[in-house]
Amino acid sequence: MTPPAPGVSFAGLWGEVAPLGRDPRTGGYRRFAWTPEDAALREWFASAAADRGLDVVTDRAGNQWAWWGDPDADGPGIVAGSHLDSVPDGGAFDGPLGVVSAFAAVDALRERGFVPARPIAVAHFGDEEGARFGVACAGSRLITGALDADRGRALRDADGVPMGEAMARAGHDPGHLGRDEETLRRIGTFVELHVEQGRGLVDLDRPVAVGSAIWPHGRWRFDLPGRADHAGTTRLADRDDPMLAFAAIVLAARTAAARHEAVATCGKVLVEPNGVNAIPSRVTGWLDARGADDERVHAVVAELAALVDEHGGTVAEESWTGPTDFDPALVRRLAALLGDAPVLPTGAGHDAGILAAAGVPTAMLFVRNPTGISHSPEEHAEEADCVAGVDALAAVLEDLAR
Amino acid sequence: MTPPAPGVSFAGLWGEVAPLGRDPRTGGYRRFAWTPEDAALREWFASAAADRGLDVVTDRAGNQWAWWGDPDADGPGIVAGSHLDSVPDGGAFDGPLGVVSAFAAVDALRERGFVPARPIAVAHFGDEEGARFGVACAGSRLITGALDADRGRALRDADGVPMGEAMARAGHDPGHLGRDEETLRRIGTFVELHVEQGRGLVDLDRPVAVGSAIWPHGRWRFDLPGRADHAGTTRLADRDDPMLAFAAIVLAARTAAARHEAVATCGKVLVEPNGVNAIPSRVTGWLDARGADDERVHAVVAELAALVDEHGGTVAEESWTGPTDFDPALVRRLAALLGDAPVLPTGAGHDAGILAAAGVPTAMLFVRNPTGISHSPEEHAEEADCVAGVDALAAVLEDLAR
Numbered sequence: 001m002t003p004p005a006p007g008v009s010f011a012g013l014w015g016e017v018a019p020l021g022r023d024p025r026t027g028g029y030r031r032f033a034w035t036p037e038d039a040a041l042r043e044w045f046a047s048a049a050a051d052r053g054l055d056v057v058t059d060r061a062g063n064q065w066a067w068w069g070d071p072d073a074d075g076p077g078i079v080a081g082s083h084l085d086s087v088p089d090g091g092a093f094d095g096p097l098g099v100v101s102a103f104a105a106v107d108a109l110r111e112r113g114f115v116p117a118r119p120i121a122v123a124h125f126g127d128e129e130g131a132r133f134g135v136a137c138a139g140s141r142l143i144t145g146a147l148d149a150d151r152g153r154a155l156r157d158a159d160g161v162p163m164g165e166a167m168a169r170a171g172h173d174p175g176h177l178g179r180d181e182e183t184l185r186r187i188g189t190f191v192e193l194h195v196e197q198g199r200g201l202v203d204l205d206r207p208v209a210v211g212s213a214i215w216p217h218g219r220w221r222f223d224l225p226g227r228a229d230h231a232g233t234t235r236l237a238d239r240d241d242p243m244l245a246f247a248a249i250v251l252a253a254r255t256a257a258a259r260h261e262a263v264a265t266c267g268k269v270l271v272e273p274n275g276v277n278a279i280p281s282r283v284t285g286w287l288d289a290r291g292a293d294d295e296r297v298h299a300v301v302a303e304l305a306a307l308v309d310e311h312g313g314t315v316a317e318e319s320w321t322g323p324t325d326f327d328p329a330l331v332r333r334l335a336a337l338l339g340d341a342p343v344l345p346t347g348a349g350h351d352a353g354i355l356a357a358a359g360v361p362t363a364m365l366f367v368r369n370p371t372g373i374s375h376s377p378e379e380h381a382e383e384a385d386c387v388a389g390v391d392a393l394a395a396v397l398e399d400l401a402r
Numbered sequence: 403m404t405p406p407a408p409g410v411s412f413a414g415l416w417g418e419v420a421p422l423g424r425d426p427r428t429g430g431y432r433r434f435a436w437t438p439e440d441a442a443l444r445e446w447f448a449s450a451a452a453d454r455g456l457d458v459v460t461d462r463a464g465n466q467w468a469w470w471g472d473p474d475a476d477g478p479g480i481v482a483g484s485h486l487d488s489v490p491d492g493g494a495f496d497g498p499l500g501v502v503s504a505f506a507a508v509d510a511l512r513e514r515g516f517v518p519a520r521p522i523a524v525a526h527f528g529d530e531e532g533a534r535f536g537v538a539c540a541g542s543r544l545i546t547g548a549l550d551a552d553r554g555r556a557l558r559d560a561d562g563v564p565m566g567e568a569m570a571r572a573g574h575d576p577g578h579l580g581r582d583e584e585t586l587r588r589i590g591t592f593v594e595l596h597v598e599q600g601r602g603l604v605d606l607d608r609p610v611a612v613g614s615a616i617w618p619h620g621r622w623r624f625d626l627p628g629r630a631d632h633a634g635t636t637r638l639a640d641r642d643d644p645m646l647a648f649a650a651i652v653l654a655a656r657t658a659a660a661r662h663e664a665v666a667t668c669g670k671v672l673v674e675p676n677g678v679n680a681i682p683s684r685v686t687g688w689l690d691a692r693g694a695d696d697e698r699v700h701a702v703v704a705e706l707a708a709l710v711d712e713h714g715g716t717v718a719e720e721s722w723t724g725p726t727d728f729d730p731a732l733v734r735r736l737a738a739l740l741g742d743a744p745v746l747p748t749g750a751g752h753d754a755g756i757l758a759a760a761g762v763p764t765a766m767l768f769v770r771n772p773t774g775i776s777h778s779p780e781e782h783a784e785e786a787d788c789v790a791g792v793d794a795l796a797a798v799l800e801d802l803a804r
Contacts, residue, residue: 234665235600254646267680
């Protein structure tokens with residue numbers, strides 16, 4: 001087999017994966033775990049691996065691994081990869097760019113005749129966005145044990161289908177879920193390439209960065225009770241309208257985040273009864289808050305909690321993930337290798353963060369995103385930057401597997 | 403037949419209607435047009451009429467009329483009534499109090515041996531709340547022609563069922579919808595008794611008021627576009643988050659309403675994609691605004707429209723009803739008859755308003771609501787006040803049918 005040049009290889013692979021799960025109406029993607037779209041992406045992965053003579057292994061959680069070399073015989077390998085699923089109406093690059101770039105990097109190494117001293121693999125983690133069952137990074141959390149097998153099987157989608165049943169329907173046996181020592185033992189180092197989801201590289205005028213850390217992040221739900229009443233006949237002074245409290249909290253979240261140099265978002269709200277002429281009886285809002293350190297995030301949340309309390313509401317922490325630093329020596333090594341590449345933290349969670357928290361030496365590469373927009377059909381990366389990403393990833397694999 | 407005393411009659415009828423369509427979980431009512439609950443309420447009405455020897459007529463829109471006397475032979479009659487349907491999780495009194503009180507008033511007149519010189523009827527208007535098909539006062543609007551027959555038949559519920567089909571399934575032929583001259587000709591005067599939906603009578607320490615007018619009221623939808631983006635990685639300065647615009651508008655609506663002595667409510671909002679970690683791509687909010695005159699309401703709406711425009715959004719008027727004054731001579735006559743009863747306007751729409759706008763001499767009576775709360779399971783009226791309402795209505799019918 002003669003592998004194509006990196007640019008040709010990348011473009012070919014990208015062209016194969018781009019139509020899968022794309023909504024022609026919006027141009028966005030709907031690639032959810034254990035659906036027919038997910039099955040098509042898994043078939044594509046297996047086929048790309050087979051085209052390259054790589055051995056495909058599916059782990060206990062359903063993540064796919066395409067091995068060049070034998071990690072069981074020759075020791076833990078260098079793994080590059082990402083995910084293929086999407087948020088609702090997501091972009092083309094978040095996830096697939098890392099998997100496609102890993103295959104293209106393998107092609108590049110082979111074209112230049114590189115013979116690895118350690119096994120190399122391309123990995124595809126399932127259900128990273130958690131769009132269907134509500135838990136992000138489900139594939140990597142299951143194999144590290146960060147998500148308990150029973151809890152994972154019992155997670156339900158919007159139609160009430162448990163994840164275990166969805167897996168079984170898609171042909172994957174949910175009976176083997178649980179921490180996967182065999183799979184973890186094979187990973188010597190993990191490198192996840194990902195489209196940048198902000199404008200750090202745009203501002204620095206550079207195509208590729210090395211990730212340093214994942215910001216601490218969490219989700220909080222705030223329940224604001226009110227009193228259902230008639231919108232036409234209830235005097236303003238007699239009202240207990242929780243929509244007013246919600247509005248004040250949304251604006252306060254933004255102000256607090258700016259003051260503490262964090263980010264805060266109220267992207268979801270449920271109103272009861274949500275009628276035009278009804279003062280709501282209850283408004284439930286959610287806060288997503290992240291920042292460079294725990295203190296900033298907790299300062300934002302504390303301000304919001306005080307405001308919710310003032311309005312007679314309650315706050316519940318739905319999730320919290322402390323800061324995750326990638327392997328500092330590895331980060332320095334990759335930055336030096338890539339011509340003193342910028343080193344940037346990110347506010348987004350990734351499978352790389354789950355593996356790093358589980359003790360796997362882990363790093364990330366980010367590829368420039370000209371608008372910074374992500375989780376949207378407008379998400380983009382220029383082809384030249386994608387090829388620069390493939391070159392960087394190939395250099396990293398060569399350096400680590402030499 | 404020996405009719406019972408007013409209090410006994412009211413309590414008996416109230417006990418019959420109270421369990422129908424009640425949600426045992428919340429104590430609220432779910433009585434929606436052309437459902438099995440609606441059919442049970444219609445059966446109850448027909449049975450209460452039959453018990454009293456009244457002739458039940460169903461009009462082209464499905465409203466029910468129970469006649470004491472013959473309006474076709476003896477000329478237009480004096481009609482008392484209201485509706486039996488509810489908002490989602492609504493209270494027991496809004497609607498049924500007017501129908502039950504009308505039957506009890508007929509019983510009272512008969513007990514005292516009154517022989518009417520003109521026919522008297524109890525009316526039950528269907529689908530007043532518009533909870534299922536989105537148009538309030540559908541029953542009265544259809545017979546007056548304020549709601550076009552074709553448009554009415556085509557209105558769809560949340561499951562996509564057209565009103566025409568729902569009527570047909572419930573056994574009412576939708577083919578006869580349209581302005582109902584025969585029914586309108588029979589109504590000499592219409593008096594609707596209703597639980598007060600505010601605290602006017604509480605403040606005045608009186609059990610019963612006469613309605614003077616219905617405030618002008620309308621509904622406006624405002625669409626706020628934003629840019630979908632990742633909640634964790636998008637800097638605050640790079641965001642176009644329509645939830646912030648929505649929050650500012652909710653608070654501004656309250657401030658503007660207070661300044662213009664009107665009422666304004668944002669009780670409904672839809673967010674796309676409504677995800678915890680997604681900056682929304684679009685927020686659609688609704689404004690319900692009402693006031694003592696057109697100028698106040700339009701001043702509120704103009705302020706909101708300017709703010710929506712500032713945020714790059716658009717405003718659409720979904721409905722507008724100008725002020726409706728009840729018959730001034732009739733209002734004065736009833737207030738004098740009822741011992742100089744207070745005369746109060748209301749911010750709520752009613753079938754009485756639709757009939758008044760169609761030229762029918764119309765008035766309303768309001769019964770004290772100790773909390774002012776309506777459209778909620780907490781809606782209430784003391785039994786002594788309900789009996790005072792029956793007495794007042796009986797006095798009004800006797801005066802008008804003498």
